[in-house]
Amino acid sequence: MSKEPILFKHLAVPDINKLGVYVENGGYEGLRKAVTDMKPEDVTKEVSDSGLRGRGGAGFPTGRKWSFIPKGVLPTYLVVNADESEPGAFKDRELMERNPHQLLEGVALSAYAIGCRLAFIYVRGEFLYIQEILDAALAEAYAGGYLGKNIFGSGYDIEIVVHRGAGAYICGEESALLDSLEGYRGFPRLRPPFPAVKGLYGQPTVINNVETLANVPHIVRHGSAWFRSYGTEKSPGTKICSISGPVQKPGNYELEMGTPFRVLLEEKAGGMLPGKTLKAYIPGGASAPMLPNRPEFIDVPITYEDYPAVGSTMGSASFILIPEDVCIIYAQLRISEFFAHESCGKCIPCREGTPWLMKTVRRIERGEGREDDLPLLLDICDNILGRSFCALGDFSTSNIVASIKYFYDEYEEHIRRRACPHISATAAVA
Amino acid sequence: MDDLVNITVDGLKMQVPKGTLLWEACQAHGIDIPIFCYHTKLGPVGACRTCLVEVEGMTKGPITACSTPVTDGMVVRTRSPIAQKAQRGILEFLLLNHPLDCPICDRGGECPLQDQTFAYGPGSSRYVEPKRHHVKPIVLGPTIALDRERCVLCWRCVRFTAEIAEDKSIVLLDRGDHTVVGTFQDEPYVSNFSGNVVELCPVGALTARKQRFNFRPWELQNRPSICPHCAFGCNINISVRKNDEVIRFLSRDNPEVDDSWLCDRGRFDFEFINSPQRLTAPLVRDGDAFLEVSWTEAFELISNRLRSILDESGAHALAGIAAARMTNEGLHVFKRFMRDVVGTGLVDHTPRPNLRLTPGQQQAFARLGRNLMPIAGLDDARTILLLGADPSEREPVMELRIRQAVNRHGAQLVIANPEEITLSPKASHAASYETGGLAAFIRSLTSALRRGPQGSNNDDSASALVRTYLAEGPIAVIYDASFPGTLDKGDAVLALDDFVEALRARAAVGTLPLLDAANSMGARDLDILPPDGWSSSVIDALLGPDSQVRAAILAGADLAAGAGEETLRRLNQLDLLVVQELFMTETARLADVVLPAASFAEQIGTFTNSERRVQRLHEAVPAPGVARADWEILVDLSQHFDNALPYAGARQIWDDIRRTVPAYAPVAFDSIGPRGVRIEETQVLESA
Amino acid sequence: MAVLTDDARRRIGEYAALYPAARSALLPALHVAQNELGWLPRDAMEEVAELLGLDWDQVEEVASFYTMYYKDPVGTYVLEVCKTVPCAYLGADDIIDYVSAKLGIQPGETTADGMFTLFRVECLAACHRAPVMQVNHRYYQNLTPERVDALIEAARQLQLQSAGAPGFAIRRTWSESVENAQ
Ligand SMILES: Cc1cc2nc3c(=O)[nH]c(=O)nc-3n(C[C@H](O)[C@H](O)[C@H](O)COP(=O)(O)O)c2cc1C
Ligand code: SF4
Numbered sequence A: 001m002s003k004e005p006i007l008f009k010h011l012a013v014p015d016i017n018k019l020g021v022y023v024e025n026g027g028y029e030g031l032r033k034a035v036t037d038m039k040p041e042d043v044t045k046e047v048s049d050s051g052l053r054g055r056g057g058a059g060f061p062t063g064r065k066w067s068f069i070p071k072g073v074l075p076t077y078l079v080v081n082a083d084e085s086e087p088g089a090f091k092d093r094e095l096m097e098r099n100p101h102q103l104l105e106g107v108a109l110s111a112y113a114i115g116c117r118l119a120f121i122y123v124r125g126e127f128l129y130i131q132e133i134l135d136a137a138l139a140e141a142y143a144g145g146y147l148g149k150n151i152f153g154s155g156y157d158i159e160i161v162v163h164r165g166a167g168a169y170i171c172g173e174e175s176a177l178l179d180s181l182e183g184y185r186g187f188p189r190l191r192p193p194f195p196a197v198k199g200l201y202g203q204p205t206v207i208n209n210v211e212t213l214a215n216v217p218h219i220v221r222h223g224s225a226w227f228r229s230y231g232t233e234k235s236p237g238t239k240i241c242s243i244s245g246p247v248q249k250p251g252n253y254e255l256e257m258g259t260p261f262r263v264l265l266e267e268k269a270g271g272m273l274p275g276k277t278l279k280a281y282i283p284g285g286a287s288a289p290m291l292p293n294r295p296e297f298i299d300v301p302i303t304y305e306d307y308p309a310v311g312s313t314m315g316s317a318s319f320i321l322i323p324e325d326v327c328i329i330y331a332q333l334r335i336s337e338f339f340a341h342e343s344c345g346k347c348i349p350c351r352e353g354t355p356w357l358m359k360t361v362r363r364i365e366r367g368e369g370r371e372d373d374l375p376l377l378l379d380i381c382d383n384i385l386g387r388s389f390c391a392l393g394d395f396s397t398s399n400i401v402a403s404i405k406y407f408y409d410e411y412e413e414h415i416r417r418r419a420c421p422h423i424s425a426t427a428a429v430a
Numbered sequence B: 001m002d003d004l005v006n007i008t009v010d011g012l013k014m015q016v017p018k019g020t021l022l023w024e025a026c027q028a029h030g031i032d033i034p035i036f037c038y039h040t041k042l043g044p045v046g047a048c049r050t051c052l053v054e055v056e057g058m059t060k061g062p063i064t065a066c067s068t069p070v071t072d073g074m075v076v077r078t079r080s081p082i083a084q085k086a087q088r089g090i091l092e093f094l095l096l097n098h099p100l101d102c103p104i105c106d107r108g109g110e111c112p113l114q115d116q117t118f119a120y121g122p123g124s125s126r127y128v129e130p131k132r133h134h135v136k137p138i139v140l141g142p143t144i145a146l147d148r149e150r151c152v153l154c155w156r157c158v159r160f161t162a163e164i165a166e167d168k169s170i171v172l173l174d175r176g177d178h179t180v181v182g183t184f185q186d187e188p189y190v191s192n193f194s195g196n197v198v199e200l201c202p203v204g205a206l207t208a209r210k211q212r213f214n215f216r217p218w219e220l221q222n223r224p225s226i227c228p229h230c231a232f233g234c235n236i237n238i239s240v241r242k243n244d245e246v247i248r249f250l251s252r253d254n255p256e257v258d259d260s261w262l263c264d265r266g267r268f269d270f271e272f273i274n275s276p277q278r279l280t281a282p283l284v285r286d287g288d289a290f291l292e293v294s295w296t297e298a299f300e301l302i303s304n305r306l307r308s309i310l311d312e313s314g315a316h317a318l319a320g321i322a323a324a325r326m327t328n329e330g331l332h333v334f335k336r337f338m339r340d341v342v343g344t345g346l347v348d349h350t351p352r353p354n355l356r357l358t359p360g361q362q363q364a365f366a367r368l369g370r371n372l373m374p375i376a377g378l379d380d381a382r383t384i385l386l387l388g389a390d391p392s393e394r395e396p397v398m399e400l401r402i403r404q405a406v407n408r409h410g411a412q413l414v415i416a417n418p419e420e421i422t423l424s425p426k427a428s429h430a431a432s433y434e435t436g437g438l439a440a441f442i443r444s445l446t447s448a449l450r451r452g453p454q455g456s457n458n459d460d461s462a463s464a465l466v467r468t469y470l471a472e473g474p475i476a477v478i479y480d481a482s483f484p485g486t487l488d489k490g491d492a493v494l495a496l497d498d499f500v501e502a503l504r505a506r507a508a509v510g511t512l513p514l515l516d517a518a519n520s521m522g523a524r525d526l527d528i529l530p531p532d533g534w535s536s537s538v539i540d541a542l543l544g545p546d547s548q549v550r551a552a553i554l555a556g557a558d559l560a561a562g563a564g565e566e567t568l569r570r571l572n573q574l575d576l577l578v579v580q581e582l583f584m585t586e587t588a589r590l591a592d593v594v595l596p597a598a599s600f601a602e603q604i605g606t607f608t609n610s611e612r613r614v615q616r617l618h619e620a621v622p623a624p625g626v627a628r629a630d631w632e633i634l635v636d637l638s639q640h641f642d643n644a645l646p647y648a649g650a651r652q653i654w655d656d657i658r659r660t661v662p663a664y665a666p667v668a669f670d671s672i673g674p675r676g677v678r679i680e681e682t683q684v685l686e687s688a
Numbered sequence C: 001m002a003v004l005t006d007d008a009r010r011r012i013g014e015y016a017a018l019y020p021a022a023r024s025a026l027l028p029a030l031h032v033a034q035n036e037l038g039w040l041p042r043d044a045m046e047e048v049a050e051l052l053g054l055d056w057d058q059v060e061e062v063a064s065f066y067t068m069y070y071k072d073p074v075g076t077y078v079l080e081v082c083k084t085v086p087c088a089y090l091g092a093d094d095i096i097d098y099v100s101a102k103l104g105i106q107p108g109e110t111t112a113d114g115m116f117t118l119f120r121v122e123c124l125a126a127c128h129r130a131p132v133m134q135v136n137h138r139y140y141q142n143l144t145p146e147r148v149d150a151l152i153e154a155a156r157q158l159q160l161q162s163a164g165a166p167g168f169a170i171r172r173t174w175s176e177s178v179e180n181a182q
């Protein structure tokens, strides 16, 4: 990135996870400025003006979401979505692991904006060590007076509780997350009422992704105009992109929005491993439709608007690369297994449809496919898409449709030859 | 009604109240949309997705009619290609793992899944994977069995136990397509309301263990009636096979009363109707045995003996006691027979509160019995005060109404009872008093009330209760009209009456008594009581040591059941004991003449429930043998006396009731519709 | 029957106090209970219910929804290998086969000595360090057969050293030392 990174700027600073070091590097300045100098509405306005959009996947304008909180209905809650369970995504983990205070400051600022005094960070169950890191950072911040009662003498109190899930992708869906946080099965809730009106414990609630909130201290410190100097008109700012698969340097890279995927792949990740060629990639985690290796798909600028234009979605910008020597049906099977495993079971199309998709793909992969399996798969997708209670059902269809669209021949060959034409799917191991 | 919106469904324009759920609006206009998870009484969850319809302008695909409120100008298509494709798709998903065992399923014939499958043709042929298998059926508890393969996971049962009965025992376990309904570690599902989950289950997954495989739904006809088991008066349908066998009771939603729920006692206790032990012919004592005789023979015997006893000893030698489970018509004719045909005032009913009231206390009791609040009014109450009353024991479905008032309408529940009752955990406040101390407790509340705002600043518990819960109405006061555990019941009556008066001075108050039997209210209103009302008991007069009574007619009054030797001796001593009964009860065994009576399910008539709602009984099945309705028996018997009773049917009797009981006057027999008629709505009862 | 230590009960109480509604502490409480007992037997669910003022049914309803709670006994060390894309084709399948062969158990099974349980699990948010697994919910990444050998050896050693100590102590000691070793 030609400009300075925003979120990863301090990654190189040793011990940035320590309160002192964070503060030396300008940490908690935004929070101090907000609670002593700004009204909550001003913070919301700054964030609205910045054009910051939700980094959890849907890209909803963050300031707008905050403005839905009704005035005068107390208490309000801020809930941080740190469930990060989408296959291919591991960015929030790094943000929290390496620079916990950046998130905590963002949480406190955002809480201030919506009048919340008790915020929750919902981390996925497997993030045990992340919980420990956040709890340690919290303890430091409380002790230092940066969080807790009457911060910076402003009269504003903010407490943050780190809550750990227990293994359920659906709890990343914001309303299921709330049910889970209240101690229930993670079932998505009927809307309306929307969380902004009736969320956690029936109170007005904002749910935001980790990365979304990590941006807020920077926006408050440097202003919305500065933030808008990054990225595009519709997708301002930077994006942490997770890239995984057989590349030289898999990992997280902060890119200015609008950077073409090619830069991520070739410059940042160093290109494919020797001997590997790219067959297809998934731009936004397992729920985003895959794209084959064609120049027009490799040169897509990474923004909320450009991926839909080519029939996919940027989602959480979690790029999964599938190399030439991996059977696409095998990859699809693992994706379909994931959704079947993670369906919460509340609604019929997803509960019954995702295992059906999975079993059908598995049959094809094993060489037991039938001629009419492909139209069948597409029709099952059709019967799930837009019919399921929440988007998980929809997500389960996107790669089936895309893989059949782009790799029809591979499916057909499996069915025709009654076997997988690849020597062995796992021969792809690097 | 000013908030109406216009919508168009399948080309039909309709006006419906704003915010109505689309499914409800369609239903009200005869447009059927399939549902599984939705249930009017449980509210929307939008989980099953069977009710998908097309709405003009929709962006994310079809929407669920069950969870979408109507908005003005909405244009909906329930049968369009898009809607049908969506509905069929869901149906296909549902059938993937569903066994095709309709021919042996208890729900076969009344199953929406089967109906839809017929309508659309079996959709599962595209599914070539093995079906999901479960052990079938498993015993869920003493009353209920579960067939998990048939379950469509609508979680109605789960929601019922969690939200309505709040015994929370049925839950969802595991997730995704492994989800099953079950109980904690396979503990038995034990509930007083378990039968409701069978009715809620849209398919044949939950069944009543008593009824499994006993019947095919299409053999049954449903006939409306009223549950005979308590004074709450839940509405039921009696499912009848081949016109003469009662197979089950189903709920028949009356939002004013039961709101579609039944308790297990009411639902499952019906086999007595079909019992082969029922009396089928009049019997006359012959030494230690009984001889079957004709009605005429029986009546002649009774009338001859009765006449000679009355001639010898006068009218006070005869006493009559009727069961409060008899219809109003039966009770009215009973009273007429005793007072007008044979001329005795010694009538009473059973079971009844064992009260001995002074005139002053009687007036207080009568006041308390007037101006009852409607059951449905519990939903409007700010505070519901249970004074020494346990609805769960006496009128169980009232428990569900109280839970609903608390959960959905924000009522506060205050319980005053010497012991924990089922509802105690639900209470905002629980007050205890010593057993026997009801009157004193009530008086402490009354004095706190009377001390007014300043006085109630006292920090005693009564003042606190009054301050916190009784400062504002509407307040529903529920009491047990038997005043159980209270030694001086007359004193409690006075205290309660005084309390209600003091409360009325401050806030809107409604009272509801808990009563003993299905038609206890009718028995009171029709004055089936001794001449001096509640100050004595004819049962005592009959069984007492210096009883003058020589002859008795006991209509359904099983005085001997569980009674001591003295009672048996007294009954044995009678010169004439006539018993009208369903069964050869212990009392019947002592009788000289036993007359076979029809049960509630075998006659036309009315019951009056504890909120004073008159509800209709219909003849669902014929009475066994020559058994007849109680009133018919007495009308026929009266033909053997000078002042024969003129009634030819229940309607005529009702008209006579209207003439003699002013409160009932405005209610024409045919105006008593499926939801009954509440007397209090038509006229304040002055004569009780 | 009480099966949790006083310390666990105290910690559950602390969790309950963190939230506006005690029920919110259900997931943390189940973590605490499982940490002590290794899995969630009936008694533990009952005790958690009692501590949080819930009905026992509600506890199992919730516990059975989440995959990290073990409804059946597991080994002292639970090896959970990610099998989702991209781990799947970056060596996870081989690692699973390797562990399976080495320990003589299929995924879902526990070794006869009660030491190890192997599970295949969905994405662990460590795709860039594939193949990856969690052992007792701690990350072990960039796995190779040699690394797996070392982990298992370390586990066995620690198990021997601390024989007789309560399960949780073993787990912690082991996790920490192996983590530091990586
Ligand atoms: C099935 C499903 C899983 C999701 N998982 C996550 C997740 O792990 N993390 C996340 O931030 N958002 C996730 N989301 C999106 C959230 O529902 C929600 O949109 C997001 O937390 C909003 O935050 P944002 O506006 O800051 O992006 C998921 C959505 C769905 C439907
Ligand atoms: S689509 Fe349906 S079953 Fe799937 S996760 Fe959402 S609500 Fe649950």
Ligand code: FES
Binding pocket: B034, B035, B036, B037, B038, B045, B046, B047, B048, B049, B050, B051, B052, B064, B065, B066, B067
């Ligand atoms: S009836 Fe509408 S979703 Fe189930």
